[in-house]
Amino acid sequence: MADPADVANDYADQFLERALVAHSQAAAQVQAGSLECEDCDAVIPQARRTALPFCSTCVDCQSIREMRL
Numbered sequence: 001m002a003d004p005a006d007v008a009n010d011y012a013d014q015f016l017e018r019a020l021v022a023h024s025q026a027a028a029q030v031q032a033g034s035l036e037c038e039d040c041d042a043v044i045p046q047a048r049r050t051a052l053p054f055c056s057t058c059v060d061c062q063s064i065r066e067m068r069l
């Protein structure tokens with residue numbers, strides 16, 4: 001029979017491994033967001049990209065796009 005401490009260690013290792021994978025995937029998704037606005041090529045501020053990781057336009061161009069809808 002397995003030592004409960006070994007079993008607990010295995011669970012902890014698996015949990016840590018999954019947490020690291022989830023973290024690196026989240027970081028990769030943030031980096032997938034555009035650095036520059038699709039419409040005017042202005043650099044999208046980091047705060048906007050952090051708040052909206054998949055935004056592809058700056059605030060001004062996004063407003064214009066929404067007005068067109």
Ligand SMILES: [Zn+2]
Nearest residue numbers: 037040058061
């Ligand atoms: Zn723009």
